[in-house]
Amino acid sequence: MEEKEEKIYPYRGIGILALCALLVFAGIYRFGETALQTSSTVGNRELPIYSVDTQKKQVALSFDAAWGNEDTQRILDILASHNLHVTFFMTGGWVESYPEDVKKIQAAGHDLGNHSENHKNMSQLSAKECEEEIMKVHDRVKELTGVSMQLFRPPYGDYDNKLIKTSYSCGYxxxxxxxxxxxxxxxxxxxxxxxxxxxxxxxxGSIILMHNGAKYTADALESVITGLETQGYEIVPISQLIYKENFHMDGTGKQIRD
Structure with a gap:
């Protein structure tokens, strides 16, 4: 996917060293009530987290929930039988249609993740529209479960610099x-x-994408889990895999601890 580039213009009154520092080091993003030193910038691109640099033999399973719920309970049962926790990224429409499933996912100890309100191509939206897409479902889930979600997955994997910055500014x-x-x-x-x-x-450090509403996912899940475990991987939720502060990204979107 071709990413949109943002031009950086020099400003009067900022010395050369200061300007270089601004280009090299991370901005300060708000996360809840705490300011975190992070860097999602590589060159002039803002990158989401594709994977994590870790010596631990861990991977994260994630499920996008944007349509259907026929197999959700079966997926939850399989995960429970292995005592595993994963991450579910939910759209606002899915949350509205299946509120009891959202509660079940939360009660089972899984991450609740944000997949936008309307599953739009968010690189085509303004910063304000991106914020609305993120915060509408955020507020709905908070009201339903008491959970303030912290993980956001762009629909279709579509993003630009604007969206990544907006995500962090929303606490995601x-x-x-x-x-x-x-x-x-x-x-x-x-x-x-x-x-x-x-x-x-x-x-x-791999993050694995699945969908709870896909036709064959529930049928394949048991073998995927046992296969990963046979290869020696511990399966963890994304919230446990990623670094929450003091990190930077490489050009592939791998998160690296500072």
Missing amino acids: FPIQWSVDSLDWKDYGVDSIISTVLQNKDLTN
């Missing part, structure tokens, strides 16, 4: 993925399993 870590199960293509159970377990990008 923007999250992508490094391993796509392709379950949304409905290629079948075996395809999902092999796509995840034999993926060239599967490594420590």
Whole structure:
């Protein structure tokens, strides 16, 4: 996906050293009530978190919830049978349609993640519209569960500099993925399993994308879990995998601790 670049103009009164520092070091973003020193900037690009640089043999499973709930309970049951916690990224429409499922996900100890209100291509929106897309579902989930979500996944994986900055300003870590199960293509159970377990990008710190509403996901999940565990991976929620402060990104979107 081609990213939009933001031009940086010199300002009068700022010395050369100060300007270089502004370009090299991170901005300060608000996260809840605490200011965090972070850097999502690589060159002139703002990047979401695709994966995490870690020596721990951990990966994160994530499920986008934007349509359907037929298999949600089955997925929750499979996760519970393995005593696993994952991350569910939910749209506002899904939250509105299935509020009891949202409560079940939260009660089971999984991350509640924000997937925007209306699942739009957010690079095409203004900063104000992006903020509204994020905060509408944020407020709905807060009212429903008492949880202030902290993880945001852009619909379609579509983002630009503006959206990443807006995410942080709203108190969110923007999250992508490094391993796509392709379950949304409905290629079948075996395809999902092999796509995840034999993926060239599967490594420590990988974030795996699945969808709770995809046709074959629930059927494949047990084998995906056991396959990951057989390879020695511990499956954790994204909130446990990522660094919350003092980090920077490399050009691939890997989060690295400072």
